[in-house]
Amino acid sequence: MVAWVETDVGGVSHHWDLTPAQARDLQASLAPRVIREDRLGPLRHVAGVDVGFEDEGRLTRAVVSVLTWPDMVPLEDALARVPTVFPYVPGLLSFREIPAVLEALARLSVTPDLLFCDGQGIAHPRRMGVAAHLGVLTGLPALGVGKSRLTGRFEMPGEQRGDGSPLMADDEVIGRVLRTRTGVKPVFVSIGHRVCLETACRLVLEAAPRYRLPEPIRRADRLASRRDR
DNA sequence: GCGACAG
């Protein structure tokens, strides 16, 4: 008996009250659902997704910021604050953050054409990082941009913006260490859902013309970590 | 048994 159910729009749904062991099993069963090729429609609205915490971690605050593409003009922000129900466990981040993110997504009046997520996509021990998990759940195209490495081996890429090197797990390419700013620490880009790695890197570079992180994520991050509202 | 370990 599967632990998830399909929805009518390509996404899936499952319980969140799980033990770490059950969560890992669920990730393994969801991993095959990730579509690693481009299945994108025209990009009109892209969204940045990020999460912050308040009250010593007791409250989870998720923000989804929708911007126009390719102009990246802020269009709508959705925020949700829900009680934190899962601890931070490396590899199980989605069980701590996604419930709040889904709440924020539900408050959006527009459906994003692509999600830029703060964290890994398939660059994960079971190929089910937050970006991949969120993509499979919503059925929406998604990509992951991590500020640091969770798993995988790599060699430091060149110093110029646009330089990159493969993030490897055994003999599989699970992501790309990409320099978005010359001389600045690179980011870890990986497939989330319905976007191939090449396209993901191209979009991340286009969305981060001046700063290390993509503009949609910067905006969501700012709204998620400001201690007011 | 000993490290590594997204946010």
Next chain:
DNA sequence: ATCTTGTCGC
């Protein structure tokens, strides 16, 4: 993630 001011460098 969060606690936190100023400071070094392009």
